[in-house]
Structure formats: C-alpha cells, structure tokens
Amino acid sequence: MEIFILLVVLVVLVFAVGDIRRSLVTKPVFAIFKRILPPMSDTEREAMEAGDVWWDGELFSGRPDWQKLLDVPEPKLTAEEQAFVDNQLAKLLDMLDDFKIVQQDRDLPKQVWDYLRKERFFAMIIGKDYGGLDFTPAANSYIVSRIASRSISAAVSVMVPNSLGPGELLTHYGTKEQKDYWLPRLSDGTDIPCFALTGPEAGSDAGAIPDEGIICKGEHEGEEVVGIRLNWSKRYITLAPSATVLGLAFKLYDPDALLGDKKEIGITCALIPTSHKGVEIGDRHFPLNQAFLNGTTYGKDVFIPLKWIIGGSDYAGKGWRMLVECLSAGRGISLPALAAASGHVTQRMTGAYAYVRQQFGMPIGMFEGVQSSMGKIGGTNYILESMRRLTISALCQGQSPSVVTAMTKYHMTEMGREVLEHAMDIHAGKGIQLGPHNYLGHAYMATPVSITVEGANILTRNLMIFGQGATRCHPYVLKEMKAAANPNEDEGMREFDGLLMKHIGFAASNVFGSLWLGLSGARFGESPVSGETAHYYRKLGRMSRGLALASDISMLMMGGDLKRKEMISARLGDILSHLYMGSAVLKRFEDEGRQVADLPYVHYALKHHLYSIADAFYGFFDNFPNRFMAWVMRILIFPLGNHFKKPSDEILQDISVSMMEPGVTRDRHTFLCYWKDSIGDATGHMEKAFTSMLEMKSVYKTLRKAQKRGELSSNLNGKELADVALEKGLVDADTAAKLAETEELRLTAIGVDSFAPGIIENNQFYTAKGDIRKAAVKD
Known part of the structure; x- marks a missing residue:
C-alpha cells in the first residue's frame, strides 16, 4: 500500500510541478511530436489554414453541444x-x-x-x-x-x-x-467570365500547375512597363468557349528581381480579356452529352501588365490562398445544389411513376422489390435536403467551414448519383429512352461531372475531409503544431506544455467516456429533445466521443504516415461525415416542427448513418497497423459489440407509400422539382397522370373488380376502356369522359419517346415550326 501511495505522489509531483513536468514529460514528448509531425507543403498549409471551423469542431470535440446546433437560424429567402x-x-x-x-x-x-x-x-x-x-x-x-x-x-x-x-x-x-x-x-452581362485552373498536368494537385508567368519588361498600350509574360495550357474550363474575360491561375517567377528578392513568388491569379493578343479560346469539350460550354484555353508568350493581377502586385503569390478560401464557400453551394435537385426530382417523379405504372392490376410501387429502391430514394433525398440546408445555414452566417463544405460536396454528389441509379432501375425503359418526356436521362449522364470537379471525390474523401479536419477541428493539434514550429524553442515548448496537459485531459476523458457510453448504450448521454429522436442525439454523441479517441490514437501512433494511409484516413472521414449528416437530419426535423409524417424518413436517415459509422469504425479497426491498439480501441468504443442495424424493410415500405401520396409532405420534400401543368412538359405529364389517377382511384377499383368477375376485358385501355365501361353501365357518361382523359394521361406517362426514320440520323428533332411532338414523337 505504501508503495502505491508513493507512486501516486510521484506522478502528482511530476505533473503538478511545472519545471519537473517540462523536464521529464513535455521535453521528450515535444521532441517526439516534432519528429512525427507530418511534412506540409506551402499549398497544404494554406489549404489547412483557409476557412473556418464550425459544427465540425463540435463533432471532433467528443461532446457536441446539441442546443448550439438547434439554435442555428434556418436559411430563408429575403x-x-x-x-x-x-x-x-x-x-x-x-x-x-x-x-x-x-x-x-x-x-x-x-x-x-x-x-x-x-x-x-x-x-x-x-x-x-x-x-x-x-x-x-x-x-x-x-x-x-x-x-x-x-x-x-x-x-x-x-x-x-x-x-x-x-x-x-x-x-x-x-x-x-x-x-x-x-x-x-x-x-449586367457585358462580360461573361470563366476561371482557368485545371490543366493537363495539374488536376487535383493544383500546386503542380506548370503554367508560368515571368516578371519582365514589355510593351503595353504603347509604353514599356513591368509586367508578366505568360504561357499556359488549360482544359475543362466551363464557359471558356464564350468567355470575354479569363481568370487565370499560374506560378509566378521573378528571375531578375524586378519586384523583390524572392525569385519563386508562387501561385498567382490574374484577370485577362479574352480579346487580348495571344489568348486562345473557342475549342469545346463534350462533357457526357451535356450542353454547357466547357473547353480549353491556351496562351504563348502573352504579356500582361502587373495591374491585371487580381488584387494588384501586392497579391502576387497569394493566389492559392485566395482560391481555397473562395472554393470553400462555393463548394458548399453549387454542386450540392445539383445533387439536391436530383433528389427532389427523383423522389417526386418516381413516386408518381410507381403509382401510374401498374402491373398485375396494381401499382408497381406496391411490390416490395420496388419499395426497397423507393425507400432509399425518399430517405436519401431527406438527407440531401437536410445537408444542403445545414451547410447553407453556416454560409448565411458568414462562416466558411472548409471541412464542412468538403463533406457536403463529396457526400451530396455521391448521394445524387445513388438516387438517380435507383430511379433509373425503377423507370427502366422510361429512363433509358431519351426524348422530351425523359426527366432522368440527362441528369443521370451528368452525375460523373459533379463527382469529378471542384476537388475529385476520391481526393476529397481520402485526403481532405479527415486529413484537413483532424488538424483544423481538433481542439489542440493545430495549436500544438504551431507551438512546435515556433523558431524560439523555449517559448514553443512552454506553449506546448500547456496544450499538452489539456490534451492529456481531453484524451483521458475520451477513453473513459467512450467506454462508459459503450457499456451503457449511451442511455445517459445528452439530448436536447425528448420523444422518438432523443436516443439518436445520445448515440451520435457516443460516436463523436469514439471519433475523438480514434483520431488522437491514430495521430499519435502514425504521425506523418497517417497522411499516406489514405484508406485509414478516409474511414475516419466517413465517421465525421455521417455524424454531420445525422446532425443535419435531426436539426431539419426540429426546424420543420417535428412533423410526424417525416418520422420514417428520419428513422431511415439516422439508422443509415449510425450503421455506416459503425461499419467505418470496424473497417478502421480491421486495418489499423498496430493490432494491439486496434483491439484496445475496439474494446473502448464498442465494448459490447456492434448493435447498429440498417433501416428495416418496414421503414422502406413506409417511405415508399408516402411517396405515392399527394399532399403537404410530398410537396415539402420535393419543392425544388419544377413541373408545368402540361401534358407536353417533361415532368408535368407525369404529375398530371399521377393526380388524375388518384382522383379516379375508386373508378379503377370498380373496373378491376369487373375484370375479376369476367365482365370487362383486362386488355382494354385508353378511350376504348372508357367506352366499354360506359356501355356495360360500370360508369356514367361524365365519369367515362374523365376516365378517357385519365387514360390518355396514363398512357403518355408510361410511354417513351420514339422518332420517325431520319429524325435521329439527321438531328432534326425540331422542325421549322419548332414542335417536336407534332413532327417526330410517338408516345
């Protein structure tokens, strides 16, 4: 007993007395930390420091303040x-x-x-x-x-x-x-802009831009001035074929020291009129059968004045920081908006089609195989819209959270691809055959565009989300890195000492907190609400604590190697992302007044996210290089094993039925989907058929009963069906007329576009009169 007490006293003395602690603990840890600190290029450092830390920081803390999330104002239009x-x-x-x-x-x-x-x-x-x-x-x-x-x-x-x-x-x-x-x-549209960043040798690695500018003297507007002689070759530049002003990113050099002592100045951005001598634009790419203007731009020995640098000469070499700061916000708006549109369109149109398209006397949306895919469309769309709103909320508050926008871009574009694939499976030929009535085909073909641009998804998932998030969002790591980089080693070590003690306390709380939450099933965790969703807050909080623990151990054990272990990093990034998406769903549910009709969608989303988090954790454990520490982490985070399950069949069926019901819920979930009240409209024809068939639901029920009794042939459709039903006294004249109208809408909705010989071959879809439906289409 005396020995134990002595050991406790010694430990207390070591950590309580500053000079002893710094000598015996901080100094060797400081040396190890500096040694394992991952090397970082200038572009990586600028990307790391760009943007803000927002709700992602709360999730990395292990103790997210849920009320803080719920207090974030909803994004609303003025x-x-x-x-x-x-x-x-x-x-x-x-x-x-x-x-x-x-x-x-x-x-x-x-x-x-x-x-x-x-x-x-x-x-x-x-x-x-x-x-x-x-x-x-x-x-x-x-x-x-x-x-x-x-x-x-x-x-x-x-x-x-x-x-x-x-x-x-x-x-x-x-x-x-x-x-x-x-x-x-x-x-006012006098000028149309484009921005040229990507080139043949620099895709995801923008720091490898080979395009260069040399500071020199040259002639501009009849005078000799100091300027830049540029050479560039860019591709994949949207709007380049028609742009009148070109934004250009390049590496700037000053070999003759005309600006200062620094010869390699760095990435710089300039604005150049495309009419300027030597600028070449006009060639187009053909991005997966899409019609937006995308193409190349070239320039050889193009001289521009220094004043064309965006921000002037003071911003020479600051281009990469400018780009990542602006990209951080744009990445959370543009491509996620396309993905959200895919979700809204697929949910509204697939729900309608699954009711209108009937087999064996019933809507195909009543078959369980179809319901499985429909449930995933509806549940995923709920996640898409929730994520869009939460990220937009941050941007509306003036935040520019780089990790959050990276997660949003990656996961929303991937989910956009998933809902379109499910919708194409259900629509089958209706989705495959292109024509004026096909509302899926072009969006389906465009999904790889979103996946590829503004940071390819492979790069974003494997390097950016956790690679940047672990350092930016961790309560202490970035500060410790800065302390370690302090040229005054004594001062740096003293800063590091204070941070280390806090970090040790943070790590200890995560060890015991993870174990306790795992053993108790998070029953005693925090939740700002009661009711059916309360336990989801507690479970997400438990997983947040597990992420904090796993992140600390990974960075401690692997150091700079973690950056190269992309599969490990990606799984930790997946955990963070699903925590964020689950948060977004819970916030949306509260913001919209806890709608009971939304509960199947919420249950789908949270079960999906929790299952995905656990799956990512187990993949992380199975592949963590240090097998002993992998076992320790598994015991601490999942002491009783993994009990998270995928969404049940019942949830998928509830969502699929909801998708085929008109009303407030359907409209709230699909308000971004545009349709026009016209049988000739791409989406309108399906919407009109859906609503008309619902209005005639009881009539179709009567006709099916007559078919079963043998009073009415099951091979009848269209106006012929209405006429025979009237003749046999199954409907009155007014109902027969309405039935004939509904049948016309139904047949148009389940039909696909076809074209007369020569139309496709000669690309003559539209006649001089301009109406393809009169000239070429047979439904």
Missing part, C-alpha cells in the same frame, strides 16, 4: 429574393427545353442567354453597389437547384459565374480600380 424566385426564375424555368438544348442546339438558346444577362442571373454574388443582386447563399442554392431540376446545362451555366471565379475573387481581393471596371460589366 422578400427581394422570393420576388425574384416567383418572377424572374419562374419565367426562366418556363423557357427551358432541356431536350432541345442538349440534343439539338448543344447550347442554351440565344433568348435564354439574353434573359440570363438581362436579369443578372450571373451576378447573384456581386454587391448592389456594382449592379449585382447581392443574394444570400440560401437564394443562390435555391435558384441553382430549381434550374437544375429543369436543365443541368442551364444550371451549370448559371452556377459557375456565381461560384469560384472572377466575380467572387474580385469581390474579396480586387483593387478598387478592378472592381469599378469589371464588376458592373459582369453584373
């Missing part, structure tokens, strides 16, 4: 933004014929381009002082999503000038002269 949506946006949507845009014109019609310019759709993020709309991220996201539900090509054309590009870079970093000249011209 009165001015709502008026724009009700008027200008509504008119634009009515103008778009996506089949004609993609399959015949390969471009937006001139009247659409003119309308976009006139109504300043390209200036949503530009301030009113310069003629822009100055809309919130909520409006930006909503508008792009609604357009995408109608035409991906039109949505991309609108979103790019309102995302990473000259408008945003000028707003944040431009000189007064640059803003005064360019922003009004960008606002």
Whole structure:
C-alpha cells in the first residue's frame, strides 16, 4: 500500500510541478511530436489554414453541444429574393427545353442567354453597389437547384459565374480600380467570365500547375512597363468557349528581381480579356452529352501588365490562398445544389411513376422489390435536403467551414448519383429512352461531372475531409503544431506544455467516456429533445466521443504516415461525415416542427448513418497497423459489440407509400422539382397522370373488380376502356369522359419517346415550326 501511495505522489509531483513536468514529460514528448509531425507543403498549409471551423469542431470535440446546433437560424429567402424566385426564375424555368438544348442546339438558346444577362442571373454574388443582386447563399442554392431540376446545362451555366471565379475573387481581393471596371460589366452581362485552373498536368494537385508567368519588361498600350509574360495550357474550363474575360491561375517567377528578392513568388491569379493578343479560346469539350460550354484555353508568350493581377502586385503569390478560401464557400453551394435537385426530382417523379405504372392490376410501387429502391430514394433525398440546408445555414452566417463544405460536396454528389441509379432501375425503359418526356436521362449522364470537379471525390474523401479536419477541428493539434514550429524553442515548448496537459485531459476523458457510453448504450448521454429522436442525439454523441479517441490514437501512433494511409484516413472521414449528416437530419426535423409524417424518413436517415459509422469504425479497426491498439480501441468504443442495424424493410415500405401520396409532405420534400401543368412538359405529364389517377382511384377499383368477375376485358385501355365501361353501365357518361382523359394521361406517362426514320440520323428533332411532338414523337 505504501508503495502505491508513493507512486501516486510521484506522478502528482511530476505533473503538478511545472519545471519537473517540462523536464521529464513535455521535453521528450515535444521532441517526439516534432519528429512525427507530418511534412506540409506551402499549398497544404494554406489549404489547412483557409476557412473556418464550425459544427465540425463540435463533432471532433467528443461532446457536441446539441442546443448550439438547434439554435442555428434556418436559411430563408429575403422578400427581394422570393420576388425574384416567383418572377424572374419562374419565367426562366418556363423557357427551358432541356431536350432541345442538349440534343439539338448543344447550347442554351440565344433568348435564354439574353434573359440570363438581362436579369443578372450571373451576378447573384456581386454587391448592389456594382449592379449585382447581392443574394444570400440560401437564394443562390435555391435558384441553382430549381434550374437544375429543369436543365443541368442551364444550371451549370448559371452556377459557375456565381461560384469560384472572377466575380467572387474580385469581390474579396480586387483593387478598387478592378472592381469599378469589371464588376458592373459582369453584373449586367457585358462580360461573361470563366476561371482557368485545371490543366493537363495539374488536376487535383493544383500546386503542380506548370503554367508560368515571368516578371519582365514589355510593351503595353504603347509604353514599356513591368509586367508578366505568360504561357499556359488549360482544359475543362466551363464557359471558356464564350468567355470575354479569363481568370487565370499560374506560378509566378521573378528571375531578375524586378519586384523583390524572392525569385519563386508562387501561385498567382490574374484577370485577362479574352480579346487580348495571344489568348486562345473557342475549342469545346463534350462533357457526357451535356450542353454547357466547357473547353480549353491556351496562351504563348502573352504579356500582361502587373495591374491585371487580381488584387494588384501586392497579391502576387497569394493566389492559392485566395482560391481555397473562395472554393470553400462555393463548394458548399453549387454542386450540392445539383445533387439536391436530383433528389427532389427523383423522389417526386418516381413516386408518381410507381403509382401510374401498374402491373398485375396494381401499382408497381406496391411490390416490395420496388419499395426497397423507393425507400432509399425518399430517405436519401431527406438527407440531401437536410445537408444542403445545414451547410447553407453556416454560409448565411458568414462562416466558411472548409471541412464542412468538403463533406457536403463529396457526400451530396455521391448521394445524387445513388438516387438517380435507383430511379433509373425503377423507370427502366422510361429512363433509358431519351426524348422530351425523359426527366432522368440527362441528369443521370451528368452525375460523373459533379463527382469529378471542384476537388475529385476520391481526393476529397481520402485526403481532405479527415486529413484537413483532424488538424483544423481538433481542439489542440493545430495549436500544438504551431507551438512546435515556433523558431524560439523555449517559448514553443512552454506553449506546448500547456496544450499538452489539456490534451492529456481531453484524451483521458475520451477513453473513459467512450467506454462508459459503450457499456451503457449511451442511455445517459445528452439530448436536447425528448420523444422518438432523443436516443439518436445520445448515440451520435457516443460516436463523436469514439471519433475523438480514434483520431488522437491514430495521430499519435502514425504521425506523418497517417497522411499516406489514405484508406485509414478516409474511414475516419466517413465517421465525421455521417455524424454531420445525422446532425443535419435531426436539426431539419426540429426546424420543420417535428412533423410526424417525416418520422420514417428520419428513422431511415439516422439508422443509415449510425450503421455506416459503425461499419467505418470496424473497417478502421480491421486495418489499423498496430493490432494491439486496434483491439484496445475496439474494446473502448464498442465494448459490447456492434448493435447498429440498417433501416428495416418496414421503414422502406413506409417511405415508399408516402411517396405515392399527394399532399403537404410530398410537396415539402420535393419543392425544388419544377413541373408545368402540361401534358407536353417533361415532368408535368407525369404529375398530371399521377393526380388524375388518384382522383379516379375508386373508378379503377370498380373496373378491376369487373375484370375479376369476367365482365370487362383486362386488355382494354385508353378511350376504348372508357367506352366499354360506359356501355356495360360500370360508369356514367361524365365519369367515362374523365376516365378517357385519365387514360390518355396514363398512357403518355408510361410511354417513351420514339422518332420517325431520319429524325435521329439527321438531328432534326425540331422542325421549322419548332414542335417536336407534332413532327417526330410517338408516345
């Protein structure tokens, strides 16, 4: 006993007395930390420091403050933004014929381009002082999503000038002269911008940009000035074929020291009129049968003055920091908006189609195999919209959370792909055969575009989410890294000493907290609400504690190797992401007033996220290099094993039935899906058939009974069905007329587009009269 007491006293002395602690504990740990600290390039450091830490920091803390999440204001449109949506946006949507845009014109019609310019759709993020709309991220996201539900090509054309590009870079970093000249011209559509970053040798690794600029003297407007001689080769640049002003990223060098002593200045951004001598644009790519303008730009020995650097010469070499800061916000709006549109369209249209399309005398949506896919569409769309809203909430508050937007871009684009795949499976030939009535085909083909751009998803998942999040969001690691990098080693060690003690306490609390929450099933965890969703807060809190523990051990055991162990890092990133998505779903449920009708969707989402978190943890344990520590972590985080399960069949069936029911819930879940009350409309024809068949539900029930009794042939349809039903006294004259109308709508909805010989071969979908349905289509 005396020996035990002595040991306790010695431990207390070591940690309580500063000089002893720093000598025996902090100093050797400090040396080890500096040794295992992962090497970091300038571009990595700038990316790491860009953006803000938001709810992701709470999730990394192991003790998320749920009330803090619920107190975040919902993203809402202003009165001015709502008026724009009700008027200008509504008119634009009515103008778009996506089949004609993609399959015949390969471009937006001139009247659409003119309308976009006139109504300043390209200036949503530009301030009113310069003629822009100055809309919130909520409006930006909503508008792009609604357009995408109608035409991906039109949505991309609108979103790019309102995302990473000259408008945003000028707003944040431009000189007064640059803003005064360019922003009004960008606002009123006089100039169309593009931004050239990606090239043949630099995709995900933007730091490897080979395009270069050399500071030298040259002639500009008849005078000799100090400027930059540029050489570049870029590809995949959206709007480049029609742009009048080119934003360009390149590496800048100063071999003759005309600006200062530094010869390698770094990545720089400049703004160049495409009419400038030596600038080459015009060639187009053909991105998976989409019609948005995307192409190449080249330049050889192009001389520009220094004043064309965005921000002026003071911002030479600061281009990468500018780009990652702007990309952080744009990545949370643009591509997620396209994914959200996919979710809304697939849920609304698949629910309608599954009711309209009948086999064996009943809607195909009543068959369990179809219900399985339908349930996943509805549940996933609920997650998509929840994630969109929560991320937009952060951006509307002025936050720019780089890790959150990376998670949003990656997971929403992947979920967008999933819902479209399920919808295509259910629609079968209806989704495969392209034509004016196909509302899935073009979106399905466009999904890899979103997956690939603004940080390829493989890169984002394996390197960015946890790789950046572990350092940025951890309560102490980034501060410890800065202390270790302090050139004054004594001062750095003293800073490190204070942080180390807090870090040790943090780690200890996570060890015991994880074990306790695991043994108790998180029954005593924190929840800001009661009722059916309370236990989800507690379980997510438990998994948050587990992530904090696993992150600490991973960084301690693997150090700089963790950056190269991408599969390990990706699984930890998946845990963080599913914690964020689960949080988003719970917040949306509260924000919308705890709608009982939404509970199947909430249960689907949270069960899916918790199961995915556990699956990621077990993949992490199974592949962690130190097998003993893997076993220790598994015992601490899952002491009683893994009891999380996938969503049940009953939940999937409840969602699928809900998708086939008209009303408030369906409208709330699919409000981004545009449809027009017309049988000739891409989505409208399905909506009209769905509502008409529901109105005639009792009549169809009567007819099915007559078919079973042998009074009515089961091979009848259309007007013939209505006529025979009237003749046999099964319906009256008014009902027969309504039945004939409904049958016409039904047959159009389940039909697919076909074209007369020569139409496809000669690309003559639209006649001089302009109506393809009269000229070429047989439904």
